[in-house]
Amino acid sequence: MGLILCGKHGQSGVVPFVSKKLSNEISLGNIVNIKDFSILHVIFYDDDEILGKDKYYLMKEELPQEAITSNPIKIYTDEDENKLNILLGSSFLGGGYCVICFESWIQLLNLK
Ligand SMILES: [Zn+2]
Secondary structure (H helix, E strand, C coil), X not given: CCEEEECCCEEEEEECCECHHHHHHHHHCCCCCHHHEEEEEEEEEECCEEEXXXXXXXXXXXXXXXXXXXXXXXXXXXXXXXXXXXXXXXXXXXXXXXXXXXXXXXXXXXXX
């Protein structure tokens, strides 16, 4: 886990999969409802075995077309993972959020 400099908490852990745009909107207090953004689920497989799951938080308009038709996105190979990184890279560059702030935001939305 990387570190981020939070205005409230100082140096803090970072939730990496929050898009830059969504991060800004959360900071401004503009995102108050699950309808205001999207959660993209990504599942990593080794053959049929699930290796791990990630959640990507982003604005609705940032959700790639591919992800609208298939959510969760299933990753089987390195190639799939590269494709995902290309698909999402520009939205998440410079994104991420303080882990403590993000937790309280999630709780506020009652998303757990
Ligand atoms: Zn914080």
